[in-house]
Amino acid sequence: MFEELTKLLRQENAKFRVIQHPAEGSSAKVAEIRGTLPGQGAKAMLCRAKGVPGIFVLAVLSGDRKVDFRKVGEVVGGKKASLVSPEEATALTGCVMGAVPPFSFWPDVRLIVDPKLLESYEEIAFNAGRLDTSIVLNSRDYLCIAKPLLADIAVQEDEN
Structure with missing residues (x-):
């Protein structure tokens, strides 16, 4: 996945940098290691929405926000979404949970990004x-x- 992703970014002349770091489970610690803010982290969660069989959703939002699973489901015409199992995520993407990038290389996975992530950070x-x-x-x-679908999929900050 890493090679496929960096190849794509180079082909598209994207401005990016690669950072090697210890595997870390905490978003805040990884942000500190990267030298970024926690909100800059593009948290990617692979979900399935009730009522929409055969379609998965890669919901992406700022690392410091929480996903609203009801909103995710509604965006794809279904009911409340839920996370897929770690085993299912790995089988579908080839990545372990937490390492799935905010890109969809898979035809059955719809990419939905909360616009606040991109509006808030360069x-x-x-x-x-x-x-x-x-x-x-x-x-x-x-x-x-x-080329994600942009939709408000985060819990409103006053609901936290």
């Missing part, structure tokens, strides 16, 4: 198919290359 950061490697990518380049 660069986004994410694990690049591996837990020990991150990419920091220009937000505009991400939008042009990934």
